[in-house]
Amino acid sequence: MSDVEKESQLLMVSQVMATRQTILPKRLIEPGPSVVEIEKLFLAASTAPDHDLINPWRFLVIPAHKREDLGELFAHALSERDPSATDEQLEQARDKARRSPLLMVLIVDAAKGDPEIDMHERVLSAGCAVQNFMLLANAMGYGTGLTSGKALKAESFRSGLQLKRAEHAICFLNVGTVSSRKPFKPRPEAHQFVQVWGD
Helix, strand or coil: CCHHHHHHHHHHHHHHHHCCCECCHHHEECCCCCHHHHHHHHHHHCCCCCHHHCCCEEEEECCHHHHHHHHHHHHHHHHHHCCCCCHHHHHHHHHHHHCCCEEEEEEEECCCCCCCCCHHHHHHHHHHHHHHHHHHHHHHCCEEEEECCHHHHCHHHHHHCCCCCCEEEEEEEEEEEECCCCCCCCCCCHHHHCCCCCC
């Protein structure tokens, strides 16, 4: 690869990273990624650092025909936390399952593989996988957003997703076409998050 080609590639990658922005699920609409694009996105995720290649994380895709079931899990988790939740609040909880064309749960397994590889490493690997996925999705022209919430910790929610005891639902990953964007927030400058030991 020539120096010109390297410079062009570097500029392209830098632009993809600099233009990545969190998009709220309600602003992610059809069309979502195609089957072929989704395969490429998961391939990008698979390149994340993974100590001892234990693959401690997985993506649980929520297909269209399971969205209503997921909505009921959201509503049930809310009613468990707040028995006084109104019908309107329960419907708002259900609505979380209807947003974004591609919806999945990031799950990290604390028990898979070598037990010496602690949870922090496993979550970090999962985070790298998600970032790889989101950056490629951004390069494809899609928007992405991570969402979480108390429902992910609810025992009924975990049971509904058929999670094992050592598995942790970390967040939802939402992908789709961007209907509208908020203005970009300024990124932190290096001096705000880099420190030299001893200074």
